[in-house]
Structure formats: structure tokens, C-alpha cells
Amino acid sequence: MPLTRNSKGVTTVSEILRVSGLTVEFSTEDGTFSAIEDVGFGLEQGKTLAIVGESGSGKSVTSLAIMQLLAENGRITAGEIVLDGENLLDLPPNDIQHRILGQQISMIFQEPMTALNPILTVGDQITEVLLEHQGIAKKAAYERAIEVLREVGIPSPEKRIRQYPHELSGGMRQRVMIAMGLVSEPKVMIADEPTTALDVTIEAQILDLLDRLKREFGTSILFVTHDLNVVADIADDVIVMYAGQIVERGSVLDVFEQPKHPYTQGLLGAMPSLTGVEGDLPTIPGVVPSIANRPSGCRFHNRCPFAHPRCTAEAPAVYRVGGQDVRCHLFDPHRSEESQ
Secondary structure (H helix, E strand, O other): OOEEEOOOOOEEEOEEEEEEEEEEEEEEOOEEEEEEEEEEEEEEOOOEEEEEOOOOOOHHHHHHHHOOOOOOOEEEEEEEEEEOOEEHHHOOHHHHHHHHEOOOEEEEOOOHHHHOOOOOOHHHHHHHHHHHHOOOOHHHHHHHHHHHHHHOOOOOHHHHOOOOHHHOOHHHHHHHHHHHHHOOOOOEEEEEOOOOOOOHHHHHHHHHHHHHHHHHHOOEEEEEOOOHHHHHHHOOEEEEEEOOEEEEEEEHHHHHHOOOOHHHHHHHHOOOOOOOOOOOOOOOOOOOOOOOOOOOOOOOHHHOOOOOHHHHHOOOOEEEEOOEEEEOHHHOOOOOHHHO
16 A cells, blocks of 8 residues: 655555546547546545536546547547556556556446446456456456455355346446456546446445445545535545536535535535425536537636626636635635626
């Protein structure tokens, strides 16, 4: 476990994953556009960091960029992705494929029925990483697969390992996906909307499972979701993304109790509450702009209740406000009275 010393000389757990200045572009028939720009954050050992935002905010592109799984028309144009002190963008593709992916960092995809291979058994898919990359004998690999299926709560794993994905329930397929990510004991696990297609009961079981795996194995989790209720349950820290940029980041406690950015405030205000008053939920007007039609200045200004002329003309810097980083002109200590 990587350690460092803080300014007082106390030994603390360091970041296992550090993303800095990450920018991704996609080429289309209409031109080349940035999907995410200058994205940066750190993930600590044994912690869960959530990335939240509406569809089109850049959450999944960020996770796919980290995994080097972008579509053919996408490319990383700037930044660093440092895993346990090693910049993945400096490594040759062969190293990424055979030494990093599936071993040091793994991913749970949003829809297991499309992510799992329908013509291979559960056992064949779980053992693939062990057989291809770790040189483990087939018998030992299957014994490890049965063990990990048991760890993720699948009953009768000796039977399930011989079955095909269509023979399992949605909740069990998602547990198989988690088992595939866990089998090589990675340092970092990325979960991209892993509970979207599940009912609330199975969702709660999967979230409990991820939290238990984090505690028992020390795995660091990057959790991508649009569901703020899930974030409150599972995450230690949270990043809020909008139109390809991080607009706020901080601990879950700080961001949920004192949201700073107007977009974060809007998201939290739209959360359903069992104790809330009756009537329509508050909403954020408009939609997230496409990558080809992002507004000038602050990208949220055309949906923001606090927008002023400066917001339309000038992109805001990132300011430190309490325990949060916020990309908003409202927190510029030098802004003029006219712009307030």
C-alpha cells in the first residue's frame, strides 16, 4: 500500500490513482470536438470516489479514457493517468493490455447482458484474465473463479460457473461482472452505472457488496452514476461534472450539506425525499449541451439562475471554497460589484 508523509510528518495513505488535465476529443462528420477538458482528481487507497452528472456530462468518457477503451474516433489529447506512480499514457499498448487492464485496474460495465459474452460460460469469462495474463493452470483458475463467485454472494457457485449469462437473473449477472472485476484483485475498480438496470432491492445488495469488497480487499472504487442517493450511500468523495468539465468536487459530507455550484444545488434540489412536501419536484431548466454546441463562457450559464453578463463571455476559474473546489464566477474573490 503506497504511503506518504504529510506536512506534520504523519504517515498517511496516498492516492492510488491520479488523473491530471485529462482531455479527450472525438472526430465526427461535423468536425473534432472535446468531450471532456482538463479533468483532474485523485482516488485514495480503499476509498470510493463518485462521479455524478446528467447524461452527456462526460462521466463515462472519463472512465473509458482511464481504461484506454475509447471508441476508434476518440483520443486522449492531453493529461496524465497515474496508477500507483506509473503514468499509463507513457506505456506501450501491449503493456496496457497485458499488465494493467483486468489486473491492476478493472471495470464493471453498466449492462451485464451486453457486456458478458452470450456464447461463453460464466466460468470461461471469469477465468480468462487468470489464464491469459497470470499463467495460472486451468484447474486452479476455476477454483479461484468458484471462490470469487462465493465471495460476491452467488449461491451454488460450482453450478453457476458452468452456466451461460442468459440462464442467470439480472442481479446474478451483475454479481458475475463484479466477480470478473475482482478475480485478479485489482488496485482500482471502475463501476459505470452498475445498478441502473436493477430493481431497488437488488441495487441495495450490489451496493452493500461493493462496500464490503472495498473494506475487505482494500480496493479503491471509482463509481460513475447519475443517482445522488446512491452516492450518499456508498461514496467518500464526489465529483460533479457538467458539459465535459468538473464543476465541483469535495467530500460527500461537504458537497451534500453545503453545495456551492448552482448545478450541484440544482441536482440536490431535484432529489426525491420521503419527508419532502407534496407537489412537483424542482427541475433544472434546459438540457446538457452536446459537445458540438457548448456555450461560450461558463457552460452552465444558460441554465443557471445566478448567471450575469460575465458568465456568458468568460470561462470561470476553479476556486477553493471551504473544503470544495468550485468552477464558478460567484466565488471569484476579485469580481467587481457590477458582476455580482
